[in-house]
Amino acid sequence: MAKYLLIESRDAFESRDAGPWYELAADLLAAGNDVTVFLVHNGVLAARSGARCAHFEQLLRTDVEVLADDFSLRERGIANDRIVAGVKPAPLDVVVDRLADGCRALWH
Amino acid sequence: MKTLNIIESAYRATLEEQDDTIVWITHAMKEAGADLAVLLRGSAVNYAARGQDASGLAFGTERQTQPPRVDDDLGALIPKGVPVFAVEEDLAERGLRAGDLHEGIQRVARGDLPQLFAGFDRVWHW
Amino acid sequence: MPAKTTLTFALMDAPYENGRTTTALRLIAIAARRGYDVTVFAYEGAAALAFSKQQPHPNAVHGRDVAQENHPLPSKWIAALIDEAQRNGGTIDWINCGLCVDERGVHEAVDGVRRGSPADFWKAAEGSDNTLVIPTRG
Numbered sequence: 001m002a003k004y005l006l007i008e009s010r011d012a013f014e015s016r017d018a019g020p021w022y023e024l025a026a027d028l029l030a031a032g033n034d035v036t037v038f039l040v041h042n043g044v045l046a047a048r049s050g051a052r053c054a055h056f057e058q059l060l061r062t063d064v065e066v067l068a069d070d071f072s073l074r075e076r077g078i079a080n081d082r083i084v085a086g087v088k089p090a091p092l093d094v095v096v097d098r099l100a101d102g103c104r105a106l107w108h
Numbered sequence: 109m110k111t112l113n114i115i116e117s118a119y120r121a122t123l124e125e126q127d128d129t130i131v132w133i134t135h136a137m138k139e140a141g142a143d144l145a146v147l148l149r150g151s152a153v154n155y156a157a158r159g160q161d162a163s164g165l166a167f168g169t170e171r172q173t174q175p176p177r178v179d180d181d182l183g184a185l186i187p188k189g190v191p192v193f194a195v196e197e198d199l200a201e202r203g204l205r206a207g208d209l210h211e212g213i214q215r216v217a218r219g220d221l222p223q224l225f226a227g228f229d230r231v232w233h234w
Numbered sequence: 235m236p237a238k239t240t241l242t243f244a245l246m247d248a249p250y251e252n253g254r255t256t257t258a259l260r261l262i263a264i265a266a267r268r269g270y271d272v273t274v275f276a277y278e279g280a281a282a283l284a285f286s287k288q289q290p291h292p293n294a295v296h297g298r299d300v301a302q303e304n305h306p307l308p309s310k311w312i313a314a315l316i317d318e319a320q321r322n323g324g325t326i327d328w329i330n331c332g333l334c335v336d337e338r339g340v341h342e343a344v345d346g347v348r349r350g351s352p353a354d355f356w357k358a359a360e361g362s363d364n365t366l367v368i369p370t371r372g
Contacts, residue, residue, distance in 0.1 A: 028225070099366060107366060108116075
């Protein structure tokens, strides 16, 4: 099976396409792949605790690893203690690590 | 290196470019020897709809003589050996029925995308 | 000695339009610091990122002159990344899609940037350890 890195840059509150993207992550995981969703830019807005995004909450109920770019979080004033459980802040280096590791990386 | 080009963005600058630039680059890479397929998702599934007509654009005396023909360009990939898939649910959401589509478009359910992806060495989301 | 990591990126966004550009450059910067060999295919609006005639300007809203404002120029960032890669034993081969350059009239590019075509992108991708396409949005 393969390793997937789904980079989500879109604002879940603005983009109707974020939901299907999270579902794709869950489907890839269910098919036996290793899957990480990496939130960047306005994609991190869904990661503030208290944010209401049903699709994102559904993603967090799966075993998909969800990381968020620490720079994008800081840029938007989302401190570590305000990140919803299930999302880990991570440096962008993780994306380069995974690319170097041969992970299939798809940017949304 | 078998590669799946996923196209999601629809009608972005297609009039100015006279092409969808991802359908176009797919043709160009195929000519360069690439082994490719295309997956349409989101509103890009509309590219598979027959009967699109973007002709007639003019600004003063400047008339567009080569309007984009995205459905034809997409269809032209198939005889070149580039399979074209479209996400079934995205088609249905947009009211596109089998009879509305360019011949040769293969429909794939969202839930079957992992299996589709598994058949490729690389998957690129444009 | 392990083989050097090679990565290919395809970019599409024009300068000053979207955060994707900055993140793309951040990724390339990480690769440059690591001494990777990187190919960038700058497609569509991204063909203007390396345009050498970009100029900084003052910012009257903030009361800053040109020097104080120090306004970012993507072309300077790209030139700096090309240098950074070399300093660390790697390379950045920045390829502008030629037709995209022609349409936009952005022929003058910073040193280290060359003109190319989709065939160059395909060749680079085939020869790389991995490729990341960073799409643009309508």
